[in-house]
Amino acid sequence: MKVLMVSWEYPPVVVGGLGRHVHHLATELVEAGHEVVVLSRRPTGTDASTHPTITHISEGVLVVAVAEDPAHFVFGEDMLAWTLAMGHAMVRAGVALGKPGLGDGWQPDVVHAHDWLVAHPAIALAEYFDVPLVSTLHATEAGRHSGWISGTINRQVHSVEWWLANESDSIITCSVSMEDEVTELYGPQLPPITVIRNGIDVTTWNYRQRAPRSGPPRLLFVGRLEYEKGVQDIIAALPRIRRSHPGTTLAVAGEGTQFEWLQQEARTNRVLRSVTFLGNLDHTELLSWLHAADAIVLPSRYEPFGIIALEAAAAGTPLVTSTAGGLGEAVVDGVTGMSFLPGDVEGLTSAVREVLDDPAAAQRRAEAARERLTADFDWHRVAVDTAQVYLSAKRRVRHPLARPDIPQRPLPGR
Structure with a gap:
């Protein structure tokens, strides 16, 4: 098939897991014989004079990276206008x-949108080419805010998500929990929804057995520094963990809007000297930290999937995760990792202590997690399942849409 993917991030422009997901899916579809064009963008903060629109082939994918136009908006200040x-x-x-x-009269068989930021171009292009629109909803604004939508921008984003979901001819979610969330938020007149889990290329994550620990335990968090990622919970648990396992340190990899608040949380809990904020890591640096850690702790309060859990499993790092969303499906408690309820600092503390108290058992769970990846999270399987969604998607008759029902409640816990 001829596939037109629309995504606001695609290498080398990568903001988070979405960019890596679209890249792997696109290249795997090409490997399977499909013709893929990815419509993405140039880096934030550039303009058409220094970074004009370019078209190039990368790993068999035709990538069209559009220039910022007009280059007067700042994403963090003018998000909707920028979008x-x-x-x-x-x-x-x-x-x-x-x-x-220009494009030699190229016509797609399907348009595939990735998240709300590309709702407008994806809907317009599917209509222009008169082909089905498939949308992968990687997260929701309501979910990112514990189900509560408090501000003007939150409501605007929610309404665009609702519009994309209801204009689509087929929807893909990365977990059963996301399927339930999308149905509840955007139903009841939604198109068919298919659950296709994210994949991972295990060959790029060298597996390493844990060497006997020398020195104090080392914990690692990787992800965006946002409230819903729950970094504040591992910081709150760290003093308790250090009482039973003196000298334990926490490395925090990632960037986000809550960096200064999290620093203050570490100061308030008197563990600032035991917490190291690493910023964003490249692949080699991340792999090194994964191999050095006694456990990776992912305490998300909201998590549609959590691809870092797969990457850690591929590297052989013991997993300690919350049961939020897709993490509860990706990690089998006591079998491939240790789990706890979102926001449960006592449960988090207990799970970490169990890993640190019995490294041999933690190693066995890490091995089981690695073995599970090849069967359940293979990119070839993801591509085959996605292509099947493309084939079965039919362009629906469009009807005028009413205004969405937007929850307007304050964000809890803030």
Whole structure:
């Protein structure tokens, strides 16, 4: 099939797990014989004079990276305006694909949207080419805020997500919990929903057995520094863990809006000297930290999937995770890792202590987690399942949509 993917991130522009997901899916679909064009963007903060729109082939994928146009908006300050401007540039670039002499009259069989930020161009291009629109909803605004939508921008984002879901001809979610969430938030007139878990290429994550510990225990967190990731919970648990396991340290890899607040949380809990904030890590650096850690702790309060759990399992790092969303499906408690309820600092403390008290058992769980990856999270399987969604998607008759029902309640716990 001819597939037009629309994503606001694609290498080398990678913000989080979505960019890696789209890259792996696109290249795997090409490997399976499909023709894939990815419509993405140039780096944030650039302009059309220094970073014009470029079209190039990477790993068999035709990548169209559009210039920021106009380059007067700042994502963190003008998010909706920035998103609409990006979408307009993507629409123009997508339409050009179908023009003789520019895109050689290329016509997709399906448009695949990845998340709300590309709702406008994806919906417009699916209508322009008169082909089915498949959307992968990687997360929801309500979910990111514990089910509560408090601010103007939150409500705007929610409404765009609702619009994309209801304009789609088929929806993909990465976990059963996300399927339930999407159905509850955006139903009842939704198209078919298919659960396809994220994949992982285990060959890029060298597995290493844990060497006997020398020195104090080392814990690792990897992810965005946002409230829903629960970093504050592992910081709150650290003093308790250090009482039973003196000298335990925590390394925090990632960036986000809550960096200063988390620093203050570490200061309040009197563990600031035991917590190291690493910023973003490249692949080699991340692998090194995974191999050095006694456990990776992922205390998410909201998590559609949690691809870092797969990456840690592939590297052989013992897993300690909350049961939030997709993490509860990716990690089997007591078998492939240790789990605890979201926000349960006592449960988190107990799970970490169990890993540190019995390294041999932690190693066995890590080995079981690695073995499970090849069967349940293979990218080839993800691509085959996704292509089947493309084949079965049919363009639905469009009807005018009413305004969505938007929850307006304050964000709890803040």
